[in-house]
Amino acid sequence: MSGEQWVSLSALQHLLYCERQAALIHVEQLWREDVNTASGRLLHERVDLPGHDARPGRRVERAVRLGSERLRISGRADLVEYHPDATCPTGWRPFPVEVKRARRKSSEADRVQLCAQALCLEEMLGVEVPEGALYFGAQHRRQAVTFDSALRARTEEAIARMHGLLAQRRVPLVPRAPKCEACSLEPLCLPHVTAGQRRVSDYLRQLVEQEAGDRAGMSGARGDPGDP
Amino acid sequence: MTTALNTLFITAEGTRLNKEGECVVVTIQEEKKAEVPLRHLRSVVCLARAWLTPELMESCVEAGIHVSFFGMTGRFLARVEGLPGGNVLLRRQQFRAADDPGVTLRLARAIVVGKVANARQFLQHARRDAAEEARLPLEEASRRLSEHLRALERAEELDPVRGLEGIAARDYFEAFPALLKGDARRFSFDGRNRRPPRDPLNALLSFGYALLAQDCAGALAGVGLDPAVGFLHEDRPGRLSLALDLMEELRSPVVDRLVLSLVNRAQLKPEDFKTEAAGAVLLKDDARKTFLVAYQNAKQGSVQHPFLGQQTTWGLVPHLQALLLARTLRGELDGYPPFTVR
Numbered sequence: 001m002s003g004e005q006w007v008s009l010s011a012l013q014h015l016l017y018c019e020r021q022a023a024l025i026h027v028e029q030l031w032r033e034d035v036n037t038a039s040g041r042l043l044h045e046r047v048d049l050p051g052h053d054a055r056p057g058r059r060v061e062r063a064v065r066l067g068s069e070r071l072r073i074s075g076r077a078d079l080v081e082y083h084p085d086a087t088c089p090t091g092w093r094p095f096p097v098e099v100k101r102a103r104r105k106s107s108e109a110d111r112v113q114l115c116a117q118a119l120c121l122e123e124m125l126g127v128e129v130p131e132g133a134l135y136f137g138a139q140h141r142r143q144a145v146t147f148d149s150a151l152r153a154r155t156e157e158a159i160a161r162m163h164g165l166l167a168q169r170r171v172p173l174v175p176r177a178p179k180c181e182a183c184s185l186e187p188l189c190l191p192h193v194t195a196g197q198r199r200v201s202d203y204l205r206q207l208v209e210q211e212a213g214d215r216a217g218m219s220g221a222r223g224d225p226g227d228p
Numbered sequence: 229m230t231t232a233l234n235t236l237f238i239t240a241e242g243t244r245l246n247k248e249g250e251c252v253v254v255t256i257q258e259e260k261k262a263e264v265p266l267r268h269l270r271s272v273v274c275l276a277r278a279w280l281t282p283e284l285m286e287s288c289v290e291a292g293i294h295v296s297f298f299g300m301t302g303r304f305l306a307r308v309e310g311l312p313g314g315n316v317l318l319r320r321q322q323f324r325a326a327d328d329p330g331v332t333l334r335l336a337r338a339i340v341v342g343k344v345a346n347a348r349q350f351l352q353h354a355r356r357d358a359a360e361e362a363r364l365p366l367e368e369a370s371r372r373l374s375e376h377l378r379a380l381e382r383a384e385e386l387d388p389v390r391g392l393e394g395i396a397a398r399d400y401f402e403a404f405p406a407l408l409k410g411d412a413r414r415f416s417f418d419g420r421n422r423r424p425p426r427d428p429l430n431a432l433l434s435f436g437y438a439l440l441a442q443d444c445a446g447a448l449a450g451v452g453l454d455p456a457v458g459f460l461h462e463d464r465p466g467r468l469s470l471a472l473d474l475m476e477e478l479r480s481p482v483v484d485r486l487v488l489s490l491v492n493r494a495q496l497k498p499e500d501f502k503t504e505a506a507g508a509v510l511l512k513d514d515a516r517k518t519f520l521v522a523y524q525n526a527k528q529g530s531v532q533h534p535f536l537g538q539q540t541t542w543g544l545v546p547h548l549q550a551l552l553l554a555r556t557l558r559g560e561l562d563g564y565p566p567f568t569v570r
Contacts, residue, residue, distance in 0.1 A: 027315065027317075028315045030451075188551060193555075193561065200563035200564065208345075208380075208381050211348050211374060
């Protein structure tokens with residue numbers, strides 16, 4: 001692994017959704033402006049989201065820069081709350097909160113992304129971060145997430161897999177799946193023609209056949225209704 | 229993918245463009261003429277000397293909106309864009325492919341097959357409602373293009389591919405006058421000429437190709453390819469060779485079709501052009517506007533993509549083709565599928 005190669009926190013969500021999507025965005029750097037505008041819009045929505053301001057006795061930081069040297073991962077957390085906790089050296093225990101727009105059930109990808117934030121906070125602040133929450137903006141609902149050893153292991157595995165993709169600089173081909181319909185990168189990914197699912201050589205041969213097939217007559221290969 | 233791919237054309241001398249909020253504001257002689265949201269724009273094309281504020285320029289670069297400048301004749305001058313999109317790895321792949329004679333041959337051949345097939349399709353289509361006396365030259369040219377397609381299939385070197393492309397273009401343009409109808413027969417056309425164009429039809433073709441080339445260059449840059457490193461067209465300083473490659477298959481269905489429909493419907497007449505003393509022919513200002521409006525409208529027209537099997541618009545076709553070319557260079561497709569009209 002190259003020492004300069006870092007994985008962004010957001011890449012983990014892409015990876016868990018689809019390896020090819022993650023590689024298209026993070027290896028090919030496709031759709032840069034779109035991703036940027038989208039993240040800008042999201043950030044804006046987050047700032048305006050009501051209902052998750054600090055409760056009494058809590059501190060809140062937004063758009064917190066996070067990173068882990070050990071895992072070579074970095075990015076931002078939407079929100080980190082600091083809950084008073086006498087057992088912490090600083091007196092505050094970090095509690096990451098990831099804001100999700102829609103009324104979507106929490107997915108593995110959301111929990112992994114949140115756990116990666118916790119791993120960064122633990123390394124940066126030298127404290128244990130046992131818990132965080134997903135916040136669903138549409139429903140004004142919080143869902144607690146416990147960073148148990150199983151989730152931590154899955155998160156480290158995902159980070160390692162993403163490092164592998166970046167190191168190989170390769171975009172894997174994946175078969176078309178129902179989830180492709182919902183993917184914003186579908187028009188760039190072209191899952192229905194790549195991966196040998198449609199052969200260009202056949203397409204070209206057919207084209208020449210069609211246009212040059214009937215050299216002698218002028219009835220045209222297609223037999224247009226208006227042709228004599 | 230972006231659905232609105234509008235181009236903002238600036239045609240009046242001394243136009244001022246600045247940014248207000250998330251919009252481009254167009255001012256001509258102190259008078260506010262238009263306001264366009266940045267997110268609806270794909271490119272800004274200045275066909276007259278215009279004035280853009282640095283703030284607007286910065287926003288365009290950041291949003292991936294290309295700003296290009298043309299001389300009065302439609303000659304391309306310059307283009308402002310940010311860091312190339314995509315990935316240096318893709319560009320390396322492109323350069324390696326351009327250095328590989330086998331890959332270059334296959335790509336160039338696919339491009340020319342697309343071009344000749346579309347040219348033939350265009351003549352065949354026109355023949356259907358052509359006058360009796362026009363049919364013979366159209367049929368003859370169409371037959372020759374078929375032969376060139378067969379010969380292309382057998383071509384195993386780049387030179388014959390380029391040669392066939394040239395011969396096919398000459399045969400095609402020989403039949404071009406037969407496509408003129410009614411009053412449009414007043415236009416004289418004796419083959420393709422340029423630098424400078426010496427008759428109105430050539431002036432229209434050159435203008436249209438210049439616009440299409442810019443659209444193709446933008447589409448290529450958008451997927452992270454270098455518009456200057458081509459396959460059919462050799463590298464030449466200052467030339468957007470890959471944009472010219474990508475444009476080949478779109479010349480007749482996009483530009484030629486538009487030019488003919490404008491003259492055949494008498495939306496443009498011989499009086500809409502001016503001839504310089506040295507013989508160069510230019511569009512008058514109103515004619516340029518007529519052409520630009522028609523060009524923009526044509527981009528909204530829907531069309532079936534023959535390889536992807538999906539409905540799209542003409543404006544998106546260069547973007548889809550650029551994407552398919554990038555996928556080809558990455559080895560995800562077994563060749564480049566040119567866009568063809570069915």
